[in-house]
Amino acid sequence: MTKSIGLIGIGVMGSNIALNFSEKGTSVHVFNQSEDKINTLKEKDSHGNITGSTDLENFMESLPKPRKILMLIPSGKPTFDMAKKVINYLEPNDILIDGGNAYYLDSNRLGSLCAEKEIDFIGMGVSGGEEGARNGPALMIGSEKSINNELKNSLSSIAARYENSLSVGFYKGYGTGHFIKMLHNGIEYAEMQIITEAYHILKRANYTNIEISEFFKEFSKQNRSSYLIEITSEILLKKNDSGYLLDQIQSTANHKGTGKLTVETSLNYGFPLPSVFEAFNARVESNYENLWSKNIDGQLIDISSESLNNAIYFARLATMIQGLLFIQHVSNKEQLDIDLKEVLQNWSAGCIIRSDLLNELGNAKLLNPVTTTSSIQDLLQNNLSDAKEVIKSCIDSGISIPVINSSYNWFVGTSSTFNPSALIQAQRDYFGAHQVQFKNSDEFIHLDWD
Known part of the structure; x- marks a missing residue:
C-alpha cells in the first residue's frame, strides 16, 4: 500500500x-x-x-x-x-x-x-x-x-x-515531544548567547571579523563545533558594498517566546535553568541599551584564545547538562520514562543545536540520573579554571557575559560542600514564621527568635 x-x-x-x-x-x-x-x-x-x-x-x-x-x-x-x-x-x-x-x-x-x-x-x-x-x-x-x-x-x-x-x-x-522541543529551544537560546558573549570578548580584544571567524573555525578542528558556531563563522565574513553585514545590524535581539516558556516551565517545576534564564534575559535587556544617561564602555581585553575556547566549551556543556537534568526531573515527576540517551540521539542531526558536544556526552556514558556520572563532572571540572580566568578578565574589563558567568556559578554552587541557604530559612522564619527544618529531621517548626 x-x-x-x-x-x-x-x-x-x-x-x-x-x-x-x-x-x-x-x-x-x-x-x-x-x-x-x-x-x-x-x-x-x-x-x-x-x-x-x-x-x-x-x-x-x-x-x-x-x-x-x-x-x-x-x-x-x-x-x-x-x-x-x-x-x-x-x-x-x-x-x-x-x-x-x-x-x-x-x-x-x-x-x-x-x-x-x-x-x-x-x-x-x-x-x-x-x-x-x-x-x-x-x-x-x-x-x-x-x-x-x-x-x-x-x-x-x-x-x-x-x-x-x-x-x-x-x-x-x-505533549512530551513538544516538551523536548521546548528544552531544545531553551538550550538554543543559551548557546546563541554564549557564542555572542565570545564575539563580544573578541571584539573588545580588537579582533577583526576575519580573525573572529577563524577563531570559531578552530572549534571544528578540535571536535568542539556546532551548527550555530559554524554559521557564526560564516555570518562574520558576509559583506555588501557598505562592509560587513553584521556590523550594520541593529544590536537588539527579539524572540518568539519559546525561551520564555522554557524559563516559566522550569520555575513552575522549581528547577534551576540559570543559563537559559540569563540567555532569555539578555535578549530582553538588549532592547534597553539606552537605559542610562552615561554609557560605560568596556576596556580592551587581553585573553588567550585557548582559555576562551575552553570557557565557551564549559558554558555550553553546563547548559546542556542543566537541560538534560530538567528533562530527567520532569520525566521522573510525570512518570514519562524519558531516556536521555535517546534525547541526545534525537538531537544529533537535523536540529539547530546539533553539535560535537552531544556526541561527547554520549561517549561519556551518560546515565540516568546524570549526576551519577562522574565523567560528566570531570568534563566540567577540567575546564573550570579557564572559565574562571575569562570571567575575571571580563569583570576587570567591564564586559558583561551573563551566560558564561551563570554557568560557572551554577556548577560551583551545586558542587560545593557548603550551602548557605540555611540563613534564608532562618530569616523567613524570623519575620514571617515560615518555619525551619533541622538537619536529619523531616519536621518543620517555628522557632522563638526573641
Missing part, C-alpha cells in the same frame, strides 16, 4: 516537509485556501506525489482511512481552531499530528480533546528550520499510543540521519 499523509499548512516549513515526504515516496495531499499556493508547491514537486484541495471537506474525503493528518500552522489559537474543524470530520482511529511550535501543555489539552472522540493524537516537535524541513529535520514525537508502522516509516523517512541512526525520538505522552 502506498504511504500517504494529509498536510494542513504550506508555509515555509509545511511546503518543505511536503517536498521531503514526496521525495521519500509518501503521497501528500495538502489543504490550503489558496489554489495558487497549492499549484506553486506542485510545480516544485519533481516526484509528482503532491495533490491539493482548497475545500476542507473534499480534503478530508480524499484521504485513505485511517486518515493521517499533519498540521503545520502557527501554534496556539490558530492550531486549536483548525484542530476543532478537522476533528468534526475525523473518525475513531484516525490520527491528528500537530507539528507546529506548540507549547507542550497545549498538546496535552489537544490530545485529551481528540481522545474524547477516540482519535489518536501526536504532538511532534520539528527542528531544523527551512533547510531541515526539506532535507531532514529532527523529529520529537509524543503520543499516548504506539504509532503504526506505516506512519512511523513515513515520519522516519524524512528525518535527518547521523551515521547509522535517525534523528527521531518517540516519547510517551501527548
Whole structure:
C-alpha cells in the first residue's frame, strides 16, 4: 500500500516537509485556501506525489482511512481552531499530528480533546528550520499510543540521519515531544548567547571579523563545533558594498517566546535553568541599551584564545547538562520514562543545536540520573579554571557575559560542600514564621527568635 499523509499548512516549513515526504515516496495531499499556493508547491514537486484541495471537506474525503493528518500552522489559537474543524470530520482511529511550535501543555489539552472522540493524537516537535524541513529535520514525537508502522516509516523517512541512526525520538505522552522541543529551544537560546558573549570578548580584544571567524573555525578542528558556531563563522565574513553585514545590524535581539516558556516551565517545576534564564534575559535587556544617561564602555581585553575556547566549551556543556537534568526531573515527576540517551540521539542531526558536544556526552556514558556520572563532572571540572580566568578578565574589563558567568556559578554552587541557604530559612522564619527544618529531621517548626 502506498504511504500517504494529509498536510494542513504550506508555509515555509509545511511546503518543505511536503517536498521531503514526496521525495521519500509518501503521497501528500495538502489543504490550503489558496489554489495558487497549492499549484506553486506542485510545480516544485519533481516526484509528482503532491495533490491539493482548497475545500476542507473534499480534503478530508480524499484521504485513505485511517486518515493521517499533519498540521503545520502557527501554534496556539490558530492550531486549536483548525484542530476543532478537522476533528468534526475525523473518525475513531484516525490520527491528528500537530507539528507546529506548540507549547507542550497545549498538546496535552489537544490530545485529551481528540481522545474524547477516540482519535489518536501526536504532538511532534520539528527542528531544523527551512533547510531541515526539506532535507531532514529532527523529529520529537509524543503520543499516548504506539504509532503504526506505516506512519512511523513515513515520519522516519524524512528525518535527518547521523551515521547509522535517525534523528527521531518517540516519547510517551501527548505533549512530551513538544516538551523536548521546548528544552531544545531553551538550550538554543543559551548557546546563541554564549557564542555572542565570545564575539563580544573578541571584539573588545580588537579582533577583526576575519580573525573572529577563524577563531570559531578552530572549534571544528578540535571536535568542539556546532551548527550555530559554524554559521557564526560564516555570518562574520558576509559583506555588501557598505562592509560587513553584521556590523550594520541593529544590536537588539527579539524572540518568539519559546525561551520564555522554557524559563516559566522550569520555575513552575522549581528547577534551576540559570543559563537559559540569563540567555532569555539578555535578549530582553538588549532592547534597553539606552537605559542610562552615561554609557560605560568596556576596556580592551587581553585573553588567550585557548582559555576562551575552553570557557565557551564549559558554558555550553553546563547548559546542556542543566537541560538534560530538567528533562530527567520532569520525566521522573510525570512518570514519562524519558531516556536521555535517546534525547541526545534525537538531537544529533537535523536540529539547530546539533553539535560535537552531544556526541561527547554520549561517549561519556551518560546515565540516568546524570549526576551519577562522574565523567560528566570531570568534563566540567577540567575546564573550570579557564572559565574562571575569562570571567575575571571580563569583570576587570567591564564586559558583561551573563551566560558564561551563570554557568560557572551554577556548577560551583551545586558542587560545593557548603550551602548557605540555611540563613534564608532562618530569616523567613524570623519575620514571617515560615518555619525551619533541622538537619536529619523531616519536621518543620517555628522557632522563638526573641
